[in-house]
Structures are given as C-alpha cells and as structure tokens.
Amino acid sequence: MPVVGRIFDSMKVDGNITVEQVLKLFCGELLVRVRGPDVPVVSVHSTSNTAKFYILENNAVLKEAVFKKKNSRTEIKMLHIEDYELPLQLSLPKDFTDRNQYALLLIIDEAPGSQLVTDKFHIDWDSVLVNSDNVIVARFDGRGSGFQGLKILQEVHRCLGSVEVKDQIAAVESLLKQPFIDPKRLSIFGKGYGGYITSMILKSSERLFKCGAVVAPITDMKLYASAFSERYLGIPSKEENTYQASSVLHNLHGLKEADLLIVHGTADTKVHFQHSAELIKHLIKAGVNYTMQIYPDEGHNIASEKSKYHLYSTILGFFSACLKEEAPILPQEPEEDE
Numbered sequence: 001m002p003v004v005g006r007i008f009d010s011m012k013v014d015g016n017i018t019v020e021q022v023l024k025l026f027c028g029e030l031l032v033r034v035r036g037p038d039v040p041v042v043s044v045h046s047t048s049n050t051a052k053f054y055i056l057e058n059n060a061v062l063k064e065a066v067f068k069k070k071n072s073r074t075e076i077k078m079l080h081i082e083d084y085e086l087p088l089q090l091s092l093p094k095d096f097t098d099r100n101q102y103a104l105l106l107i108i109d110e111a112p113g114s115q116l117v118t119d120k121f122h123i124d125w126d127s128v129l130v131n132s133d134n135v136i137v138a139r140f141d142g143r144g145s146g147f148q149g150l151k152i153l154q155e156v157h158r159c160l161g162s163v164e165v166k167d168q169i170a171a172v173e174s175l176l177k178q179p180f181i182d183p184k185r186l187s188i189f190g191k192g193y194g195g196y197i198t199s200m201i202l203k204s205s206e207r208l209f210k211c212g213a214v215v216a217p218i219t220d221m222k223l224y225a226s227a228f229s230e231r232y233l234g235i236p237s238k239e240e241n242t243y244q245a246s247s248v249l250h251n252l253h254g255l256k257e258a259d260l261l262i263v264h265g266t267a268d269t270k271v272h273f274q275h276s277a278e279l280i281k282h283l284i285k286a287g288v289n290y291t292m293q294i295y296p297d298e299g300h301n302i303a304s305e306k307s308k309y310h311l312y313s314t315i316l317g318f319f320s321a322c323l324k325e326e327a328p329i330l331p332q333e334p335e336e337d338e
Contacts, residue, residue, distance in 0.1 A: 009061040036121035037074075039063040066123070072130040076117060081170050082141065084152060087117040088171055089131050091137040098178070103135045103185035103323035107173060108194035112156050112232070113146040125312045126189075133320055138175065142167025160221065160232050161200045161246045168197065169205050184210065185323045189315070191215040192271055192300065196248060199279070211259035211322035212317055216271040216300055219248040219279045223272065249278055252286040260290040263311065263319045265298030291318070
C-alpha cells in the first residue's frame with residue numbers, strides 16, 4: 001500500500017467516503033493540518049477551487065471535552081536580552097488577575113534548535129497545574145532556540161549550558177518585576193537536554209527557585225552522544241576545559257537551597273542512566289538532598305500506561321506540594337494576667 005494509503009488507512013475517515021476516494025482527491029489537492037491555537041483539524045483542500053474541501057478529522061470529541069473544562073489562556077510577549085528580541089509565553093489561569101500573586105513554573109526546552117513558544121494546541125500535565133493549582137507556566141525561547149535566524153541558533157556553539165542559563169534566568173528576573181509573581185514560589189522543569197539546562201540553572205541561581213524536577217537529565221557531555229557533544233564543544237581530548245565548564249557535576253552546593261526531583265528510566269538509550277547515577281554521587285558528596293524516582297525497563301519516553309500515569313502523578317504531586325501557598329503565621333496574642 002502507498003505511504004498515503006497507510007496514513008489514511010489508520011485514520012478514522014467519515015463512512016460516506018472511502019480511502020480510495022480520498023486518495024483520488026490528492027491529484028491537485030492539498031492536505032492541511034491546523035495544529036492550533038484551537039483544537040487541531042485535518043482537511044483536504046482543492047488547489048483549483050478554494051470552496052471545495054473535505055474535513056478528515058475535526059476532533060469533535062476533544063473539542064467538546066475542552067469546551068466543558070476550565071481552560072487557561074496564553075500570552076506571548078517579547079523580551080529584550082543581549083540585543084535580541086526573544087519570545088516568552090505565559091499560560092495563565094482562567095480566573096487570572098494581576099491583583100493576586102501566583103506561583104511560577106518555568107519549562108525548559110528539550111534540545112538546541114527547537115521551539116517552545118508557538119501557537120500549537122497544547123494540553124499536558126502542566127495544564128493541570130495551571131487550571132487546578134493556579135500556577136503560571138512560562139516557556140521562553142532564548143539563544144540557541146530555532147526558527148529565529150542562524151545568529152540566535154548558533155549562539156550556543158562552544159557555550160552549552162552558559163548562554164541558555166543566562167537567558168532563562170534573565171526571563172525569570174523580568175517576570176519577578178511583575179506584581180502577580182510570587183518570588184517565594186518559583187519552580188523549574190526540564191527533560192533530557194532541558195534537564196541539563198535546569199540543573200545548570202538550579203546550581204547557578206542560588207535561592208532563586210524553590211524546587212526543580214529533571215527527567216533523564218544530561219549531566220556530562222562526555223557521557224552523551226558524541227555526534228551531539230562534539231558538534232557543539234569539539235573533541236574532548238582537545239577541549240578538556242570546555243567540557244569541564246559545561247558539566248553539571250561540579251560546584252553543586254547551590255542545589256542545597258532547592259528541593260530536587262530526579263526521574264530516570266533504567267533502559268534509557270538516549271540519555272543513559274549513568275548520567276543520573278553520576279549526578280547522585282556528586283550530590284551526596286556535596287550534602288545535597290534529593291528525591292529519586294526510577295522506572296525499571298523504561299526508555300527515554302516513559303511508554304507503559306501505568307508507568308506514565310505514575311510519572312505524571314509524581315511530578316504533579318511534587319510541584320503541587322512545593323508551590324502550595326503557605327498560610328501566614330499569625331502572632332500569638334499575649335495571655336492576660338489574672
């Protein structure tokens with residue numbers, strides 16, 4: 001079966017039209033996937049007649065479910081950092097008002113050259129924090145991110161774990177100038193390379209973040225895929241100082257001030273479990289407390305349904321407890337003399 005046939009054979013096509021009829025439409029037709037900001041829609045449009053189109057998937061069930069839920073709203077604004085205008089996206093609770101103070105969760109991207117700030121439809125575990133715990137979730141595309149020109153993309157060359165850390169901290173500091181951000185309830189999350197940047201931020205920004213969670217974090221570029229590390233940092237034998245500067249495993253005393261959750265699957269082939277093992281060894285030497293969650297036989301993306309449910313429950317429970325608004329301690333009234 002042709003590739004297009006395999007795609008449509010796996011899709012739920014309206015009973016009034018067959019796969020063969022859809023394939024015929026592809027002669028002079030255009031497949032359009034609308035990924036946001038509303039619920040995604042897939043349709044086929046005629047290139048000769050704009051009024052002629054067919055909806056392949058409108059996600060009606062998802063649209064109805066989303067409509068019934070209490071949903072967050074997003075804002076995107078530009079930050080001026082190092083002569084660049086860089087995008088910052090905030091997911092705000094539905095009942096947001098700048099008269100209240102909210103906890104903040106900063107989510108770090110998974111790889112250089114990718115993009116977090118988009119109009120793509122998004123519902124994930126962090127949406128629960130926004131809607132149920134009134135947490136503001138921030139995403140920031142700093143230097144090293146993609147789709148903003150080669151100059152911004154190449155800023156991280158020989159500087160992994162340096163310029164990204166500076167930009168993310170600068171973004172948080174700009175948010176702290178807003179009256180609706182509670183400076184005592186800041187948190188951060190990252191996976192893979194995002195876990196690497198999260199770890200670098202936590203150890204360099206003492207007392208800024210109350211807690212952080214890392215999933216399968218890269219901790220030493222010498223242990224990571226050489227095709228990636230040598231592209232950005234050069235050959236280890238010739239660039240020893242560069243690799244040392246980019247490692248998470250040194251000067252971890254800054255992590256003493258934050259609650260740290262480490263999550264890793266033992267069968268991870270992308271970021272080997274040795275990364276977390278080395279991090280734990282150095283955390284113990286530095287006297288840093290941490291919480292570890294291991295998933296036996298799971299890869300980089302936790303796949304099994306029960307493990308995935310446990311992972312999301314663990315992360316949500318961790319951030320809910322960390323970002324919970326502390327009740328003010330009222331002074332005790334002096335007892336009256338008899």
